[in-house]
Amino acid sequence: MTITIEEPQLEIAVEEKGENPSDPKELLLDGGFVVPDSNAFGKTFRNYDAESERKKTVEEFYRVNHINQTYDFVKKMREEKYGKLNRVEMSIWESIELLNEFVDESDPDLDEPQIEHLLQTAEAIRKDYPNEDWLHLTGLIHDLGKVLLHKSFGELPQWAVVGDTFPVGCGFDECNVHHKYFKENPDYNNPKYNTKFGVYSEGCGLDNVLMSWGHDDYMYLVAKENKTTLPSAALFIIRYHSFYPLHKHGAYEYLMNEEDKENLKWLHVFNKYDLYSKSKVRIDVEKVKPYYLSLIEKYFPAKLRW
Ligand SMILES: O[C@H]1[C@H](O)[C@@H](O)[C@H](O)[C@@H](O)[C@H]1O
Ligand SMILES: [Fe+2]
Numbered sequence: 572m573t574i575t576i577e578e579p580q581l582e583i584a585v586e587e588k589g590e591n592p593s594d595p596k597e598l599l600l601d602g603g604f605v606v607p608d609s610n611a612f613g614k615t616f617r618n619y620d621a622e623s624e625r626k627k628t629v630e631e632f633y634r635v636n637h638i639n640q641t642y643d644f645v646k647k648m649r650e651e652k653y654g655k656l657n658r659v660e661m662s663i664w665e666s667i668e669l670l671n672e673f674v675d676e677s678d679p680d681l682d683e684p685q686i687e688h689l690l691q692t693a694e695a696i697r698k699d700y701p702n703e704d705w706l707h708l709t710g711l712i713h714d715l716g717k718v719l720l721h722k723s724f725g726e727l728p729q730w731a732v733v734g735d736t737f738p739v740g741c742g743f744d745e746c747n748v749h750h751k752y753f754k755e756n757p758d759y760n761n762p763k764y765n766t767k768f769g770v771y772s773e774g775c776g777l778d779n780v781l782m783s784w785g786h787d788d789y790m791y792l793v794a795k796e797n798k799t800t801l802p803s804a805a806l807f808i809i810r811y812h813s814f815y816p817l818h819k820h821g822a823y824e825y826l827m828n829e830e831d832k833e834n835l836k837w838l839h840v841f842n843k844y845d846l847y848s849k850s851k852v853r854i855d856v857e858k859v860k861p862y863y864l865s866l867i868e869k870y871f872p873a874k875l876r877w
């Protein structure tokens with residue numbers, strides 16, 4: 572039996588809102604969600620220089636992250652250590668519960684356990700896009716790769732799991748957060764890896780680019796290898812949601828192909844909810860759980876290989 576997966580249409584979502592936009596992206600980004608002026612610590616979002624109780628932890632995180640994420644490291648993690656998915660067997664919901672204990676050290680806007688962030692993201696999307704159930708589920712699972720922090724996954728250090736991502740194998744763009752720490756990365760001075768294109772070529776497509784190792788690419792592999800029926804836009808969101816240099820600053824655009832450009836539109840929609848739903852307002856897990864369990868059942872097998 573062949574299952575055809577229909578790709579979601581961004582334009583349709585606009586029409587359903589009864590609007591006739593000239594720039595769909597802009598209108599969609601205004602889909603009812605009110606973007607807060609400041610985060611839970613009274614600072615603007617993603618302000619890495621603001622004096623706050625999180626600043627030191629976050630900066631130290633990026634220092635170690637930028638020094639250690641090399642081309643060889645990523646290749647090893649992806650191909651040898653984690654790509655085989657032979658570590659654990661568990662359901663999506665079990666993995667959500669594992670995240671209860673972790674606070675992300677790279678995040679200047681949140682010090683709540685990760686499960687809160689997953690539900691806050693998913694519920695905020697659900698409010699504005701009630702018909703796009705695939706996008707609700709994408710919100711719920713996008714950060715599940717952070718299970719790499721857990722001891723049953725080898726207890727990786729935070730620098731190998733969280734934070735913004737960037738391509739390895741080509742020069743590090745200036746717009747990366749705390750860019751100065753790349754100077755101590757061995758690839759920084761390696762002529763094979765430190766030019767604009769490095770080992771890549773123009774328009775080669777992100778699928779051919781190695782990204783710094785962490786929760787995004789890992790969760791993408793888990794979803795894909797376990798044969799999720801989520802559309803390709805969902806897989807793209809999961810895989811590149813931390814690639815702020817691209818989706819916020821437009822850096823590395825020359826590595827994208829046409830399909831990437833299409834999917835990027837959905838990532839822009841998603842990012843608003845991922846970032847600005849971070850708050851101290853808790854979601855009642857038991858209340859929303861049945862809805863999300865039904866989505867998990869629709870798009871994933873009962874047990875997944877991790
Ligand atoms: O600190 C955050 C956090 O780790 C998110 O999960 C990730 O997606 C972001 O890109 C990062 O900056
Ligand atoms: Fe993330």
Ligand SMILES: [Fe+2]
Nearest residue numbers: 688713714845
């Ligand atoms: Fe997130």
